[in-house]
Amino acid sequence: MSANLPAAFADLEQFAHLWIGLETMESRYRARQDMPFDALKQFYDATAPRLADMMAHLDAFGSDTLPSAEARLYRVALGLVEAAQAVEFFAAARLPGAPYPHDVAVGGQAALSD
Amino acid sequence: MTNILSATPEGGFDLGHGMMMPDAAILRDGRVAADSFWSVAQHAAERDAIYRRCWLYMVRAEDLPKPGDYVVRDVEICGVSVLIVRGKDDVLRAFHNVCRHRGMPVADGPCGKAEAFRCPYHSWTFRLDGSLKAIPNQRCFPSLDADDLGLVPIEIDVFAGFVFINLDPQPAFSLRAFLGGIAPLLETTTLVPFTHRDSLSYEVSANWKAGLDPQYEGYHVGTVHALTIREISVTPANPFSEFRKMAFAGPHAAGWSQGNPGWRPRAERLVQSFAVQTMGALAGRVAGEGYPSAETPASLAIFPNFMIHPGAGGWFTQQHWPLTAQSHRWTAHYYYHAPVTASERLAIAQATTFARDSGMEDFMVMARQQKGLASGATESFYYGEAEMLPRHRAAVIRSVLNGAQANMRSAA
Numbered sequence: 001m002s003a004n005l006p007a008a009f010a011d012l013e014q015f016a017h018l019w020i021g022l023e024t025m026e027s028r029y030r031a032r033q034d035m036p037f038d039a040l041k042q043f044y045d046a047t048a049p050r051l052a053d054m055m056a057h058l059d060a061f062g063s064d065t066l067p068s069a070e071a072r073l074y075r076v077a078l079g080l081v082e083a084a085q086a087v088e089f090f091a092a093a094r095l096p097g098a099p100y101p102h103d104v105a106v107g108g109q110a111a112l113s114d
Numbered sequence: 115m116t117n118i119l120s121a122t123p124e125g126g127f128d129l130g131h132g133m134m135m136p137d138a139a140i141l142r143d144g145r146v147a148a149d150s151f152w153s154v155a156q157h158a159a160e161r162d163a164i165y166r167r168c169w170l171y172m173v174r175a176e177d178l179p180k181p182g183d184y185v186v187r188d189v190e191i192c193g194v195s196v197l198i199v200r201g202k203d204d205v206l207r208a209f210h211n212v213c214r215h216r217g218m219p220v221a222d223g224p225c226g227k228a229e230a231f232r233c234p235y236h237s238w239t240f241r242l243d244g245s246l247k248a249i250p251n252q253r254c255f256p257s258l259d260a261d262d263l264g265l266v267p268i269e270i271d272v273f274a275g276f277v278f279i280n281l282d283p284q285p286a287f288s289l290r291a292f293l294g295g296i297a298p299l300l301e302t303t304t305l306v307p308f309t310h311r312d313s314l315s316y317e318v319s320a321n322w323k324a325g326l327d328p329q330y331e332g333y334h335v336g337t338v339h340a341l342t343i344r345e346i347s348v349t350p351a352n353p354f355s356e357f358r359k360m361a362f363a364g365p366h367a368a369g370w371s372q373g374n375p376g377w378r379p380r381a382e383r384l385v386q387s388f389a390v391q392t393m394g395a396l397a398g399r400v401a402g403e404g405y406p407s408a409e410t411p412a413s414l415a416i417f418p419n420f421m422i423h424p425g426a427g428g429w430f431t432q433q434h435w436p437l438t439a440q441s442h443r444w445t446a447h448y449y450y451h452a453p454v455t456a457s458e459r460l461a462i463a464q465a466t467t468f469a470r471d472s473g474m475e476d477f478m479v480m481a482r483q484q485k486g487l488a489s490g491a492t493e494s495f496y497y498g499e500a501e502m503l504p505r506h507r508a509a510v511i512r513s514v515l516n517g518a519q520a521n522m523r524s525a526a
Contacts, residue, residue: 025463025466025467025470029467029470044385048384048385049384051384051385051388052388055388055392055455055456055457055460056457058455058456058457059455059456059457061456062454062455066456074456074459074460077456077460078460078463080385081385081389081460081463081464081467082467084383084384084385084386084464085467085468085471088382088383088384088385088386089341089342089383089471090341090471095471095474095475095478097478097482098474098478099478102474104314104315104316104470104473104474105314105315105316106312106313106314107224107313107314107315108224108313108314108315108316108445109187109188109223109224109315109435109443109445110224110313110314110315110445110446110447111223111224111225111313111315112173112177112185112224112225112311112313113183113225113226113227
Protein backbone atom coordinates (compact mmCIF):
# COMPACT_ATOMS: atom_id res chain seq x y z
CA MET A 1 0.00 0.00 0.00
CA SER A 2 2.09 2.88 -1.22
CA ALA A 3 -0.68 5.45 -1.60
CA ASN A 4 -2.75 5.47 1.54
CA LEU A 5 -4.46 8.81 1.21
CA PRO A 6 -5.75 10.85 -1.74
CA ALA A 7 -2.90 12.62 -3.52
CA ALA A 8 -3.93 16.06 -2.28
CA PHE A 9 -3.27 14.87 1.25
CA ALA A 10 -0.04 12.97 0.67
CA ASP A 11 1.65 15.22 3.21
CA LEU A 12 -0.47 13.60 5.93
CA GLU A 13 0.70 10.06 5.06
CA GLN A 14 3.13 10.09 7.97
CA PHE A 15 0.15 10.13 10.37
CA ALA A 16 -2.20 7.79 8.54
CA HIS A 17 -0.84 4.65 10.18
CA LEU A 18 -1.93 5.94 13.57
CA TRP A 19 -5.62 5.78 12.72
CA ILE A 20 -6.52 3.92 9.54
CA GLY A 21 -6.66 0.56 11.28
CA LEU A 22 -8.98 1.81 14.02
CA GLU A 23 -12.58 1.17 13.04
CA THR A 24 -14.42 2.03 16.23
CA MET A 25 -14.74 4.97 18.55
CA GLU A 26 -13.59 2.65 21.36
CA SER A 27 -10.37 1.75 19.57
CA ARG A 28 -9.63 5.39 18.74
CA TYR A 29 -10.26 6.41 22.33
CA ARG A 30 -7.90 3.72 23.57
CA ALA A 31 -5.27 4.81 21.04
CA ARG A 32 -5.56 8.37 22.27
CA GLN A 33 -5.05 7.23 25.86
CA ASP A 34 -1.96 5.31 24.78
CA MET A 35 -0.40 8.07 22.70
CA PRO A 36 2.01 10.64 24.13
CA PHE A 37 0.44 14.06 24.19
CA ASP A 38 3.25 15.45 22.02
CA ALA A 39 2.40 12.96 19.29
CA LEU A 40 -1.27 13.90 19.45
CA LYS A 41 -0.35 17.57 19.33
CA GLN A 42 1.96 17.09 16.37
CA PHE A 43 -0.77 15.21 14.52
CA TYR A 44 -3.34 17.85 15.43
CA ASP A 45 -1.13 20.75 14.40
CA ALA A 46 -0.50 19.19 11.01
CA THR A 47 -4.02 18.01 10.36
CA ALA A 48 -6.53 20.35 12.00
CA PRO A 49 -5.78 23.28 9.67
CA ARG A 50 -6.48 20.89 6.79
CA LEU A 51 -9.78 19.61 8.17
CA ALA A 52 -12.04 21.83 6.09
CA ASP A 53 -10.16 20.83 2.93
CA MET A 54 -10.25 17.16 3.88
CA MET A 55 -13.98 17.22 4.48
CA ALA A 56 -14.71 19.25 1.34
CA HIS A 57 -12.83 16.57 -0.58
CA LEU A 58 -14.82 13.80 1.09
CA ASP A 59 -18.17 15.57 0.77
CA ALA A 60 -17.72 15.62 -3.00
CA PHE A 61 -18.19 11.84 -2.94
CA GLY A 62 -21.51 12.27 -1.22
CA SER A 63 -22.23 8.70 -0.25
CA ASP A 64 -21.67 6.25 2.57
CA THR A 65 -19.22 4.14 0.62
CA LEU A 66 -16.06 6.08 -0.05
CA PRO A 67 -13.25 4.88 -2.33
CA SER A 68 -10.47 3.26 -0.30
CA ALA A 69 -8.13 6.26 -0.27
CA GLU A 70 -11.00 8.50 0.81
CA ALA A 71 -12.13 5.99 3.41
CA ARG A 72 -8.64 6.14 4.90
CA LEU A 73 -8.74 9.93 4.87
CA TYR A 74 -12.04 9.84 6.73
CA ARG A 75 -10.49 7.50 9.29
CA VAL A 76 -7.70 10.04 9.75
CA ALA A 77 -10.34 12.75 10.27
CA LEU A 78 -12.01 10.60 12.93
CA GLY A 79 -8.61 10.24 14.56
CA LEU A 80 -8.37 14.00 14.51
CA VAL A 81 -11.68 14.24 16.39
CA GLU A 82 -10.17 12.09 19.13
CA ALA A 83 -6.85 13.94 19.14
CA ALA A 84 -8.70 17.26 19.21
CA GLN A 85 -10.34 16.33 22.50
CA ALA A 86 -6.89 16.01 24.01
CA VAL A 87 -5.48 19.14 22.39
CA GLU A 88 -8.44 21.52 22.40
CA PHE A 89 -9.74 20.79 25.90
CA PHE A 90 -7.49 18.82 28.21
CA ALA A 91 -3.92 19.64 27.14
CA ALA A 92 -3.29 15.98 27.93
CA ALA A 93 -3.87 12.70 26.17
CA ARG A 94 -5.90 11.32 29.04
CA LEU A 95 -8.57 13.03 31.05
CA PRO A 96 -6.80 14.26 34.17
CA GLY A 97 -7.60 11.81 36.97
CA ALA A 98 -9.33 9.27 34.78
CA PRO A 99 -8.61 5.58 35.29
CA TYR A 100 -6.13 4.23 32.76
CA PRO A 101 -7.00 2.54 30.60
CA HIS A 102 -10.75 2.78 30.43
CA ASP A 103 -13.30 2.06 27.75
CA VAL A 104 -16.67 3.64 27.23
CA ALA A 105 -18.64 1.01 25.34
CA VAL A 106 -20.33 2.00 22.12
CA GLY A 107 -23.69 0.30 22.41
CA GLY A 108 -22.94 -2.23 25.12
CA GLN A 109 -25.98 -2.72 27.29
CA ALA A 110 -27.60 0.18 25.44
CA ALA A 111 -27.15 -1.44 22.04
CA LEU A 112 -29.92 -1.40 19.47
CA SER A 113 -30.00 -3.02 16.08
CA ASP A 114 -29.96 -0.65 13.14
CA MET B 115 -54.64 15.66 44.02
CA THR B 116 -51.32 14.01 43.33
CA ASN B 117 -48.57 14.40 40.83
CA ILE B 118 -49.45 17.85 39.48
CA LEU B 119 -46.87 19.99 37.69
CA SER B 120 -45.92 22.74 40.11
CA ALA B 121 -43.18 25.31 40.61
CA THR B 122 -42.72 24.07 44.16
CA PRO B 123 -41.43 20.66 45.22
CA GLU B 124 -43.93 19.84 47.96
CA GLY B 125 -46.50 18.07 45.78
CA GLY B 126 -47.84 14.68 46.74
CA PHE B 127 -47.44 11.38 44.93
CA ASP B 128 -48.39 7.73 45.24
CA LEU B 129 -45.89 5.06 44.21
CA GLY B 130 -48.03 2.22 45.47
CA HIS B 131 -47.28 2.76 49.15
CA GLY B 132 -50.15 5.20 49.66
CA MET B 133 -50.35 8.93 49.16
CA MET B 134 -47.25 10.69 50.48
CA MET B 135 -45.35 13.97 50.37
CA PRO B 136 -41.61 14.44 49.82
CA ASP B 137 -39.78 14.38 53.16
CA ALA B 138 -40.28 17.85 54.63
CA ALA B 139 -36.99 18.01 56.53
CA ILE B 140 -34.94 17.17 53.44
CA LEU B 141 -36.88 19.69 51.35
CA ARG B 142 -36.33 22.35 54.02
CA ASP B 143 -32.66 21.77 54.91
CA GLY B 144 -31.27 19.81 51.98
CA ARG B 145 -29.52 17.54 54.47
CA VAL B 146 -29.35 13.93 53.30
CA ALA B 147 -28.02 10.89 55.14
CA ALA B 148 -24.62 9.94 53.69
CA ASP B 149 -25.35 6.25 53.99
CA SER B 150 -28.22 6.63 51.52
CA PHE B 151 -25.44 6.50 48.91
CA TRP B 152 -23.68 3.39 50.18
CA SER B 153 -25.71 1.32 52.60
CA VAL B 154 -26.64 -2.16 51.43
CA ALA B 155 -29.90 -1.91 53.38
CA GLN B 156 -30.90 1.25 51.54
CA HIS B 157 -29.99 -0.41 48.24
CA ALA B 158 -32.27 -3.35 49.02
CA ALA B 159 -35.06 -1.02 50.14
CA GLU B 160 -34.78 0.98 46.90
CA ARG B 161 -34.95 -2.25 44.95
CA ASP B 162 -38.16 -3.36 46.61
CA ALA B 163 -39.94 -0.01 47.04
CA ILE B 164 -38.82 1.71 43.81
CA TYR B 165 -37.37 -0.55 41.13
CA ARG B 166 -39.92 -3.32 41.68
CA ARG B 167 -42.77 -0.79 41.78
CA CYS B 168 -42.14 2.08 39.37
CA TRP B 169 -42.48 2.16 35.62
CA LEU B 170 -38.97 1.94 34.18
CA TYR B 171 -38.00 3.33 30.78
CA MET B 172 -36.56 0.71 28.45
CA VAL B 173 -36.41 1.69 24.79
CA ARG B 174 -38.05 3.77 22.08
CA ALA B 175 -40.93 2.16 20.22
CA GLU B 176 -39.33 2.98 16.86
CA ASP B 177 -36.25 1.00 17.91
CA LEU B 178 -38.41 -2.11 17.45
CA PRO B 179 -40.03 -1.26 14.12
CA LYS B 180 -40.83 -4.71 12.75
CA PRO B 181 -42.31 -7.97 14.02
CA GLY B 182 -39.55 -10.05 15.57
CA ASP B 183 -37.41 -7.07 16.57
CA TYR B 184 -36.40 -7.46 20.19
CA VAL B 185 -34.17 -6.03 22.90
CA VAL B 186 -32.96 -7.57 26.12
CA ARG B 187 -32.46 -5.17 29.00
CA ASP B 188 -31.13 -6.23 32.38
CA VAL B 189 -32.54 -4.57 35.48
CA GLU B 190 -29.63 -5.78 37.56
CA ILE B 191 -30.80 -4.43 40.89
CA CYS B 192 -33.80 -6.75 40.61
CA GLY B 193 -31.82 -9.55 38.98
CA VAL B 194 -34.26 -9.46 36.08
CA SER B 195 -33.58 -9.83 32.38
CA VAL B 196 -36.37 -8.16 30.39
CA LEU B 197 -37.16 -9.32 26.85
CA ILE B 198 -39.17 -6.81 24.81
CA VAL B 199 -40.37 -7.96 21.42
CA ARG B 200 -42.72 -6.76 18.71
CA GLY B 201 -45.18 -9.51 17.82
CA LYS B 202 -46.49 -10.53 14.43
CA ASP B 203 -49.63 -8.60 15.41
CA ASP B 204 -47.42 -5.49 15.79
CA VAL B 205 -47.98 -5.42 19.57
CA LEU B 206 -45.02 -4.77 21.88
CA ARG B 207 -44.79 -7.29 24.70
CA ALA B 208 -42.36 -7.76 27.56
CA PHE B 209 -41.40 -11.03 29.20
CA HIS B 210 -38.99 -12.38 31.74
CA ASN B 211 -36.15 -13.70 29.62
CA VAL B 212 -36.40 -17.09 31.30
CA CYS B 213 -37.23 -20.45 29.75
CA ARG B 214 -40.11 -22.21 31.48
CA HIS B 215 -38.25 -25.50 31.28
CA ARG B 216 -35.24 -24.86 33.49
CA GLY B 217 -34.75 -21.12 33.66
CA MET B 218 -32.28 -20.44 30.87
CA PRO B 219 -32.44 -17.05 29.10
CA VAL B 220 -34.16 -17.64 25.78
CA ALA B 221 -32.94 -14.50 24.00
CA ASP B 222 -29.40 -13.26 23.68
CA GLY B 223 -29.01 -9.56 24.24
CA PRO B 224 -28.76 -6.79 23.90
CA CYS B 225 -30.82 -6.76 20.70
CA GLY B 226 -31.76 -8.76 17.65
CA LYS B 227 -34.42 -10.10 15.35
CA ALA B 228 -36.17 -13.42 15.83
CA GLU B 229 -38.86 -15.60 14.27
CA ALA B 230 -39.21 -17.34 17.60
CA PHE B 231 -37.09 -17.74 20.74
CA ARG B 232 -35.42 -21.13 21.01
CA CYS B 233 -33.85 -21.87 24.34
CA PRO B 234 -30.14 -22.63 23.86
CA TYR B 235 -30.29 -25.36 26.54
CA HIS B 236 -32.91 -27.91 25.34
CA SER B 237 -34.55 -26.06 22.42
CA TRP B 238 -37.87 -25.29 24.01
CA THR B 239 -39.25 -22.73 21.59
CA PHE B 240 -41.48 -19.75 22.27
CA ARG B 241 -43.48 -17.65 19.83
CA LEU B 242 -43.09 -13.88 19.65
CA ASP B 243 -46.28 -13.58 21.73
CA GLY B 244 -44.56 -15.60 24.46
CA SER B 245 -46.60 -18.77 24.04
CA LEU B 246 -44.78 -22.08 24.07
CA LYS B 247 -44.54 -23.44 20.56
CA ALA B 248 -42.58 -26.63 20.91
CA ILE B 249 -41.14 -28.99 23.51
CA PRO B 250 -38.67 -31.41 21.93
CA ASN B 251 -39.55 -34.99 22.87
CA GLN B 252 -42.69 -33.74 24.53
CA ARG B 253 -43.91 -37.24 25.49
CA CYS B 254 -41.39 -37.13 28.35
CA PHE B 255 -43.47 -34.36 29.93
CA PRO B 256 -46.83 -36.14 30.05
CA SER B 257 -48.24 -34.01 32.85
CA LEU B 258 -47.27 -30.60 31.47
CA ASP B 259 -49.78 -28.36 29.71
CA ALA B 260 -47.90 -26.34 27.10
CA ASP B 261 -50.63 -23.69 27.16
CA ASP B 262 -49.63 -22.78 30.71
CA LEU B 263 -45.92 -22.57 29.97
CA GLY B 264 -45.56 -19.37 28.01
CA LEU B 265 -42.85 -16.87 28.89
CA VAL B 266 -43.79 -14.97 32.05
CA PRO B 267 -45.16 -11.60 30.97
CA ILE B 268 -44.03 -8.25 32.34
CA GLU B 269 -46.32 -5.22 32.32
CA ILE B 270 -45.47 -2.88 29.46
CA ASP B 271 -46.90 0.41 28.25
CA VAL B 272 -45.89 3.15 25.83
CA PHE B 273 -46.22 6.90 26.19
CA ALA B 274 -45.14 9.31 23.45
CA GLY B 275 -42.96 6.58 21.93
CA PHE B 276 -41.22 5.81 25.24
CA VAL B 277 -41.59 2.14 26.18
CA PHE B 278 -41.78 1.47 29.91
CA ILE B 279 -42.07 -1.75 31.88
CA ASN B 280 -43.17 -2.42 35.44
CA LEU B 281 -41.78 -5.40 37.35
CA ASP B 282 -44.73 -5.42 39.72
CA PRO B 283 -46.94 -8.25 38.39
CA GLN B 284 -49.92 -6.06 39.30
CA PRO B 285 -48.79 -2.44 39.12
CA ALA B 286 -50.54 -0.21 41.61
CA PHE B 287 -50.89 2.53 39.01
CA SER B 288 -50.94 2.95 35.25
CA LEU B 289 -48.00 4.45 33.36
CA ARG B 290 -50.13 7.50 32.66
CA ALA B 291 -50.94 7.94 36.36
CA PHE B 292 -47.27 7.42 37.22
CA LEU B 293 -46.16 10.14 34.80
CA GLY B 294 -48.96 12.44 35.92
CA GLY B 295 -48.10 16.11 35.59
CA ILE B 296 -44.77 15.46 33.85
CA ALA B 297 -46.51 13.75 30.90
CA PRO B 298 -47.02 16.92 28.82
CA LEU B 299 -43.27 17.66 28.97
CA LEU B 300 -42.50 14.12 27.88
CA GLU B 301 -45.00 14.51 25.08
CA THR B 302 -43.25 17.59 23.71
CA THR B 303 -40.02 15.67 23.12
CA THR B 304 -39.57 14.83 19.45
CA LEU B 305 -37.08 12.05 19.02
CA VAL B 306 -38.64 10.45 15.96
CA PRO B 307 -37.10 12.71 13.27
CA PHE B 308 -33.65 12.12 14.79
CA THR B 309 -32.97 8.82 13.14
CA HIS B 310 -29.20 8.69 13.66
CA ARG B 311 -28.28 7.55 17.13
CA ASP B 312 -25.03 6.98 18.99
CA SER B 313 -25.27 4.87 22.14
CA LEU B 314 -22.74 4.70 24.96
CA SER B 315 -22.48 2.67 28.13
CA TYR B 316 -20.14 2.82 31.10
CA GLU B 317 -19.99 1.21 34.52
CA VAL B 318 -19.43 3.83 37.20
CA SER B 319 -18.00 3.18 40.66
CA ALA B 320 -20.67 5.22 42.41
CA ASN B 321 -24.22 4.91 43.68
CA TRP B 322 -26.85 5.43 40.98
CA LYS B 323 -28.13 8.58 42.66
CA ALA B 324 -24.63 10.06 42.57
CA GLY B 325 -24.81 9.32 38.85
CA LEU B 326 -28.01 11.26 38.46
CA ASP B 327 -26.96 14.27 40.50
CA PRO B 328 -24.84 16.12 37.92
CA GLN B 329 -27.73 15.79 35.48
CA TYR B 330 -30.02 17.40 38.06
CA GLU B 331 -28.12 20.66 38.64
CA GLY B 332 -25.77 23.14 37.00
CA TYR B 333 -23.88 24.03 40.17
CA HIS B 334 -21.02 21.63 39.39
CA VAL B 335 -20.54 22.77 35.78
CA GLY B 336 -18.17 25.65 36.49
CA THR B 337 -15.88 23.38 38.50
CA VAL B 338 -16.11 19.87 37.09
CA HIS B 339 -16.43 20.96 33.48
CA ALA B 340 -14.05 23.91 33.64
CA LEU B 341 -12.19 22.59 30.59
CA THR B 342 -15.20 21.60 28.49
CA ILE B 343 -18.78 22.80 28.90
CA ARG B 344 -18.31 25.55 31.48
CA GLU B 345 -18.13 28.22 28.79
CA ILE B 346 -21.32 26.91 27.17
CA SER B 347 -23.26 27.28 30.40
CA VAL B 348 -21.59 29.79 32.72
CA THR B 349 -22.01 33.52 32.06
CA PRO B 350 -21.21 36.61 34.14
CA ALA B 351 -24.93 36.92 34.80
CA ASN B 352 -25.21 33.26 35.83
CA PRO B 353 -21.84 32.30 37.32
CA PHE B 354 -23.18 29.13 38.95
CA SER B 355 -25.12 27.85 35.98
CA GLU B 356 -28.41 27.94 37.86
CA PHE B 357 -31.67 26.85 36.31
CA ARG B 358 -33.91 29.74 35.36
CA LYS B 359 -36.94 27.66 36.23
CA MET B 360 -37.69 24.40 37.98
CA ALA B 361 -40.87 22.37 38.11
CA PHE B 362 -41.94 19.27 39.98
CA ALA B 363 -44.64 16.69 39.37
CA GLY B 364 -44.98 13.93 41.92
CA PRO B 365 -41.62 12.13 41.95
CA HIS B 366 -40.53 13.71 38.67
CA ALA B 367 -38.94 17.09 37.97
CA ALA B 368 -37.63 19.40 35.28
CA GLY B 369 -35.14 22.26 35.13
CA TRP B 370 -34.77 24.92 32.46
CA SER B 371 -31.29 26.32 31.90
CA GLN B 372 -30.33 29.87 31.11
CA GLY B 373 -27.53 28.74 28.84
CA ASN B 374 -25.12 31.04 27.10
CA PRO B 375 -26.83 32.11 23.88
CA GLY B 376 -23.74 34.02 22.78
CA TRP B 377 -21.49 30.98 23.00
CA ARG B 378 -19.40 30.07 19.97
CA PRO B 379 -16.44 27.68 19.95
CA ARG B 380 -13.11 29.42 20.42
CA ALA B 381 -11.56 30.08 17.04
CA GLU B 382 -8.39 28.16 17.86
CA ARG B 383 -10.45 25.04 18.52
CA LEU B 384 -10.48 24.11 14.87
CA VAL B 385 -12.18 20.75 15.15
CA GLN B 386 -14.88 21.82 17.58
CA SER B 387 -15.51 24.91 15.44
CA PHE B 388 -15.87 22.81 12.30
CA ALA B 389 -18.20 20.37 14.04
CA VAL B 390 -20.44 23.01 15.59
CA GLN B 391 -20.69 24.91 12.32
CA THR B 392 -21.48 21.74 10.40
CA MET B 393 -24.09 20.71 12.94
CA GLY B 394 -25.70 24.10 12.46
CA ALA B 395 -25.76 23.54 8.70
CA LEU B 396 -27.35 20.13 9.24
CA ALA B 397 -30.04 21.82 11.32
CA GLY B 398 -30.61 24.31 8.53
CA ARG B 399 -30.85 21.58 5.91
CA VAL B 400 -33.64 19.81 7.76
CA ALA B 401 -35.36 23.10 8.59
CA GLY B 402 -35.00 22.63 12.32
CA GLU B 403 -37.50 19.81 12.42
CA GLY B 404 -38.07 18.51 15.89
CA TYR B 405 -35.35 20.47 17.63
CA PRO B 406 -35.67 21.34 21.28
CA SER B 407 -36.94 24.89 21.78
CA ALA B 408 -36.31 27.54 24.40
CA GLU B 409 -39.21 26.00 26.30
CA THR B 410 -37.56 22.58 26.43
CA PRO B 411 -36.22 21.69 29.87
CA ALA B 412 -32.46 21.22 29.98
CA SER B 413 -33.14 18.30 32.30
CA LEU B 414 -36.35 16.32 32.27
CA ALA B 415 -36.09 13.83 35.11
CA ILE B 416 -38.48 10.87 35.03
CA PHE B 417 -38.28 9.07 38.35
CA PRO B 418 -36.38 7.00 39.22
CA ASN B 419 -33.51 7.03 36.71
CA PHE B 420 -34.42 8.41 33.27
CA MET B 421 -33.26 11.79 31.96
CA ILE B 422 -34.01 13.58 28.71
CA HIS B 423 -32.00 16.59 27.55
CA PRO B 424 -31.60 18.79 24.52
CA GLY B 425 -28.28 17.80 22.98
CA ALA B 426 -25.85 19.00 20.35
CA GLY B 427 -27.74 18.47 17.14
CA GLY B 428 -30.85 17.02 18.72
CA TRP B 429 -31.55 15.20 21.97
CA PHE B 430 -29.95 12.85 24.35
CA THR B 431 -31.36 10.47 26.90
CA GLN B 432 -29.57 8.72 29.71
CA GLN B 433 -30.21 6.30 32.52
CA HIS B 434 -28.31 5.35 35.64
CA TRP B 435 -29.03 1.72 36.52
CA PRO B 436 -28.11 0.61 40.03
CA LEU B 437 -25.81 -2.42 40.13
CA THR B 438 -24.58 -2.56 43.73
CA ALA B 439 -24.98 -0.03 46.52
CA GLN B 440 -21.78 1.56 45.25
CA SER B 441 -21.91 1.11 41.49
CA HIS B 442 -24.20 1.75 38.58
CA ARG B 443 -24.34 1.44 34.83
CA TRP B 444 -24.75 4.55 32.72
CA THR B 445 -26.42 4.17 29.36
CA ALA B 446 -26.94 7.07 26.97
CA HIS B 447 -28.41 7.63 23.54
CA TYR B 448 -27.53 10.66 21.44
CA TYR B 449 -30.10 11.47 18.77
CA TYR B 450 -29.12 13.33 15.59
CA HIS B 451 -30.69 14.01 12.23
CA ALA B 452 -29.49 11.50 9.68
CA PRO B 453 -26.19 12.74 8.22
CA VAL B 454 -25.85 12.93 4.47
CA THR B 455 -22.29 14.14 4.01
CA ALA B 456 -19.01 12.96 5.46
CA SER B 457 -18.76 16.34 7.19
CA GLU B 458 -22.05 15.74 8.94
CA ARG B 459 -20.98 12.27 10.04
CA LEU B 460 -17.77 13.76 11.40
CA ALA B 461 -19.64 16.52 13.24
CA ILE B 462 -21.81 13.89 14.90
CA ALA B 463 -18.73 11.90 15.85
CA GLN B 464 -17.26 15.03 17.44
CA ALA B 465 -20.47 15.75 19.36
CA THR B 466 -20.65 12.23 20.79
CA THR B 467 -16.95 12.22 21.59
CA PHE B 468 -17.25 15.55 23.39
CA ALA B 469 -20.28 14.26 25.31
CA ARG B 470 -18.38 11.10 26.26
CA ASP B 471 -15.46 13.09 27.65
CA SER B 472 -17.61 15.56 29.56
CA GLY B 473 -19.52 12.57 30.92
CA MET B 474 -16.22 11.08 32.07
CA GLU B 475 -15.49 14.31 33.94
CA ASP B 476 -18.64 13.61 35.95
CA PHE B 477 -17.90 9.91 36.43
CA MET B 478 -14.44 10.60 37.83
CA VAL B 479 -15.89 13.01 40.35
CA MET B 480 -18.64 10.64 41.41
CA ALA B 481 -16.26 7.75 41.96
CA ARG B 482 -14.15 9.90 44.28
CA GLN B 483 -17.22 11.31 46.01
CA GLN B 484 -18.41 7.75 46.55
CA LYS B 485 -15.24 6.87 48.43
CA GLY B 486 -15.56 9.98 50.53
CA LEU B 487 -19.13 9.21 51.53
CA ALA B 488 -18.51 5.51 52.06
CA SER B 489 -15.56 6.28 54.32
CA GLY B 490 -18.09 7.12 56.99
CA ALA B 491 -16.37 10.43 57.68
CA THR B 492 -19.65 12.33 57.63
CA GLU B 493 -23.18 11.41 58.53
CA SER B 494 -24.79 13.69 56.01
CA PHE B 495 -24.28 15.79 52.93
CA TYR B 496 -26.10 18.83 51.60
CA TYR B 497 -27.99 19.95 48.53
CA GLY B 498 -28.39 23.72 48.22
CA GLU B 499 -31.44 25.51 46.93
CA ALA B 500 -30.00 25.62 43.41
CA GLU B 501 -29.77 21.83 43.77
CA MET B 502 -33.50 21.56 44.42
CA LEU B 503 -33.97 18.80 41.85
CA PRO B 504 -31.67 16.34 43.64
CA ARG B 505 -32.95 17.61 46.97
CA HIS B 506 -36.48 16.83 45.85
CA ARG B 507 -35.44 13.40 44.58
CA ALA B 508 -33.78 12.61 47.91
CA ALA B 509 -36.93 13.77 49.73
CA VAL B 510 -39.12 11.59 47.51
CA ILE B 511 -36.95 8.52 48.07
CA ARG B 512 -36.82 9.12 51.83
CA SER B 513 -40.62 9.25 51.98
CA VAL B 514 -41.04 6.22 49.74
CA LEU B 515 -38.72 4.13 51.89
CA ASN B 516 -40.37 5.36 55.11
CA GLY B 517 -43.80 4.65 53.66
CA ALA B 518 -42.84 1.21 52.45
CA GLN B 519 -41.50 0.37 55.91
CA ALA B 520 -44.71 1.65 57.51
CA ASN B 521 -46.73 -0.51 55.13
CA MET B 522 -44.68 -3.54 56.06
CA ARG B 523 -45.16 -2.81 59.76
CA SER B 524 -48.90 -2.41 59.38
CA ALA B 525 -49.10 -5.60 57.35
CA ALA B 526 -47.12 -7.53 59.97
